Amino acid sequence: MRSTGIVLVILLFAGCEQVEQSGQDYPQPEYMLSQDQTHNRWSSAIEPVLTVPSGSVIEVMTEEASDKQLSMNSSLEDLNNLSFDPIHPLTGPVYVEGAEPGDVLKVTLHKIEMGDWGWTAIVPGFGFLSDEFNEPYLKTFDLTSENGEAQFSDNISIPLKPFPGVMGVAPDTPDSLSTIPPRANGGNMDDPNMTEGTTAYFPVLVKGALFSIGDTHAAQGLGEVCGTAIEAPMNIIYEVEVIKGGRTIQEPQYETEEYYAVTGFGTTIDEAAKKATRYMIDYLEAEKGMSREDAYALCSLAGDLKIAEVVDVPHMLVTMHIPKSIFKD
Secondary structure: OOOOOOOOOOOOOOOOOEEEEOOEEEEOOOEEEOOOOEEOOEOOOOOOOEEEOOOOEEEEEEOOOOOOOOOOOOOHHHHHOOOOOOOOOEEEEEEEOOOOOOOEEEEEEEEEEEOOEEEEEEOOOOOOOOOOOOOOEEEEEEOOOOOOEEEEEOOEEEEOOOEEEEEEOOOOOOOOEOOOOEEOOEEEOOOOOOOOOOEEEEEOOOOOOOEEEEEEEOOOOOEOOOOOOOEOOEEEEEEEEEEOOOOOOOOOEEEOOOEEEEEEEEOOHHHHHHHHHHHHHHHHHHHHOOOHHHHHHHHHHHOEEEEEEOOOOOOEEEEEEEEHHHOOO
């Protein structure tokens, strides 16, 4: 873990003035953190680089997952020399005043802006089919195209859909934990549905929550089967709010205008899928006033289980989405 240095905090306005860009309104950030104000482990012992009140809007700069070990011009030799020690530089932690264990931290992703390049790789020994793919592979991407696509080959273009692969609060332990697997605190969820406009909810596990974000991806399929997405640096504007006295959650949940979603991690897809199903039943029971039997049946009729990722050992992540359009009030 490297030193966070002096906190870079820029107070732009006393209030959250709205800015319009790309046809969308989002609040003006009140604070800013650079890509040098990072850590790459999970621990309650990591000192925050910023302290803010609930309701604050923060702009953060994130570095790509290798933390500058790779570049647009990198070769297979650079990939072979890749060290996992600095992997996942996470911008933060941010201490949110008033957040206490048992609360929920609401994080709204207002704006996600990509850098101009990215990479994907097959790293021997890592990935869903690691026993079958033993040779290193590296592909870099120019992300400056105005058509919103990455050119994979002469005849294949991939739509860009940027999102943070890692978001989370500090776990209730001073131990230094790897950022690779997802956990109850969030972490490396690698869910490509958590894009701009998404509101995520995290169980607060320690005082101040200590929220961090990073491992930003320009595009990724559900599963992230080779172990990497298009890893790219980004700027993100997000808002934090402490929710007190409401429904408690055990693992992160999120929503968009179209659906509500829950997440469940486990060492197997079965375990993760069962947890996600139970969490959706809990949500429907608490928020929609349904019996557990009705909620269970509705999950079968309208809930969609999705595999977010299968490579971040020892855990996998499964989500369940339920469309908001089915509820008439």
